[in-house]
Amino acid sequence: PLLVMLTYPERAEATRPALQIASPAPADGRIKLALVGAGGFAQGMHLPNLQKLKDSYDLRTIVSRTGLSARSAAERFGAPNAATDFKTVLDDPDIDLVLIATRHDLHAGMTLDALRAGKHVFVEKPLAMNEDELAEIEAFYRDNPNGPVLMTGFNRRFSPAVVAAKKVLANRTSPMIVNYRMNAGYIPADHWVHGPQGGGRNIGEGCHIYDLFNALTGSTPVEVNAMSIVPESKYWLRNDNFNATVRYADGSVCTLTYTAMGSKSYAKERADIFVDGKVLTLDDYKQLTVAGGSGGWKGTTMQKGQQEELAALAETLRKGAAWPISLEDQIFATRISFEVEKQIAL
Template identity: 50%
Template sequence: DLDEKRMALAEKFGAERCFTPDQAGEITKLTNGYGADATIITAATDSDKPLNQAMELTRKRGTVVVVGAVGLHLQRSPWYQKEIDLKISCSYGPGRYDTSYEEDGLDYPLPYARWTENRNMEAYLQLLAEGKVNFEALVEAEFNFEDAPAAYEKIKSERPLATLLKYSSGSDREHRKIEIRLPARKKESAIRIALIGAGGFAASTHLPNLEKMRDLFHLQAVCSKRGTTAKQHATRFEANYCTTDYKAILADDEVDAVLIATRHNMHARLVLEALQAGKAVFVEKPLALNEDELIQIENFYRENPEAPLLMTGFNRRFSPYAEKIKELADKRSTHGGQKTPLIVHYRMNAGFIPGDHWVHGAEGGGRIIGEGCHLLDLFNYWTGSTPVKIEAQSIAPRGQYRSDDNISTTITYADGSLCHLLYTSLGNRDLPKEYAEVYIDGAVAILDDYKNLKLTGTNLRGISGISQDKGHAAELQAFAHGIKTGTWPISLEDQLSVTRTSFAVDGMVR
């Protein structure tokens, strides 16, 4: 080490010998001229010197392990001549940054990976419990948390080995709710809504839309698992308060409705808890990830028919383009009490998402349940009917591509309509994401990515938009209207039907 004071401390803790970089040649003498079997680098510098010096100190065919952040420009010749193994150590150990390990809890078998992130921590905690690791001698300075800026100044000027920040231990230690003191801009008739789950989509789409609808909504609260995120958005969009505890929102009598935009695996549970608390609920799709969750919601309404409004975020049906197609579909001729069937072809150029992304796992439920449900809802909406037969096929998985997001499904409806969905991750982003052809009793509607709608065989006019409109703003307006009038924008039966259809398709292609 460069610091003699730290070397003295190392010797106190049991190091047999300590050297400065200028004395490193002594290591060769101590090893009878061979060099160390292994050298571990824990330095922090942009310089390449620690790495190349480690090579010099290590014996032929030895090992150099880089733990710290150092320059990695190698002098190839000496490394080649000594055949040294260079290893870069990931923090904590095997399992770090592996989603399957860290988030899904899939452990590495001990016979194949003796030391993992968890087992390393277990061993470390055992050493602490036995008193074999003692940090007291390492702490050179202590500060109250309120004096943290002074602590950082000391670190920059004096470089103490360890600096301790002391937190108060009183009952005010944890604040899970923070009031945002902003000018009151609430309209008396506005629905007091709270957001649970302030992720990227909610922040970029729902919150800006709510801000534009102050005559309809007042943002009462923002809840996120990260307090900093909750406070940032609550301040930006002028909520009354932010919190990391969703139960505080459900217990708040001044919250009329909640907008749930968490990861998918939390939707059904939060929907039920919110409904039981008497809140109207807007939940981003999907409504649920499995039949058991869906049955619980279904049973709740069977037992509580006057319960508040529930709306799943099937936004596309509220797009002006989809509404125009619905207007045309409703003009179909009737024969024997039945309307002429539709034929729909819908192509979703969904884009590739890596297999370890959360959307494919237990949190997401897969892309058909999590995104394909939008299109299944459109089929219900346009036909005005219910599925009676579902057929689905998928590709055989090859390389990075999965079977469950490369599918073709055809759904037969009670009115005789046929709706086909091609959902694929094999495509290219240069092709627009969504495209549909709807054949309607002598007329045809061609929808191009919610930017253009061409109609033929009808006196209805198509739509050519300047920007894309998938109905995100209109669905919130419909939610507000539903709360105030008691009219559901999407029937409970449709929400259950679409969700069950997504389960069926997903089950066929996995």
């Protein structure tokens, strides 16, 4: 036959039960976690880090778009359950924390659903794609000031190099100037990152650096100015070739140069921090040097803080410590990205 039509009886509600792979192990007081979105980044970064932090985290469920990918990841990383339905996690009273690593356009909605279900949330950046989504998250915490912990995956502030920089900056007496360069590398214009699912590279990745500016200054952003290239073709895009400057209430000025026009053979990220007669140079999260003062750090590999951010979140959830990133800073970083996008889209 050229065509086969399959029909099914009507059901009040279609459900997708979780697939149990093995008998669940005792949690032993660890944070019971569900991962939603088992893509390349989650499997290459978050899941290995959770294994390293197994004394703190108990991975219970992996949710992915297809049952095959969910089950494959669950078997590989030792999760007893796999599922394709996010609601499975929301309805599970044993889940303490939901780690959301889906495509960007799903982040805010899933975050709100999990928070309303009483789950703590770690959501990869961006926290939200637009002002309406961010306003809903703000409204949730206005109505629930003692609600679950929310943490956006702004990992760079937790990197060893940035921790060392903050020690040098702890007793500063002047504002600082921070020049940050992101040699991001070219991604074709038809890639999902640039479309409705990704939101573009300023909102999707630039927010990392705006949060880092918040962390370094420890101050409140008061003014944002941005300017992009004016491309003659559709090959180069405005929102991955721009300068953004943020002025803070303490007088500091932080500038991000974000570009896709450089060579991938050149280092991706560098920051120069000018303050109190010193120059702190952060070189691709491999080392921090301090000219005119003491301190610094050097590693054997690039360390961007992904494992450290999960360790900090565990400290909060297990011991009642302060949030690893304040709600205000998460909102500030996200809102800066919106203002930059507005200015460079002109």
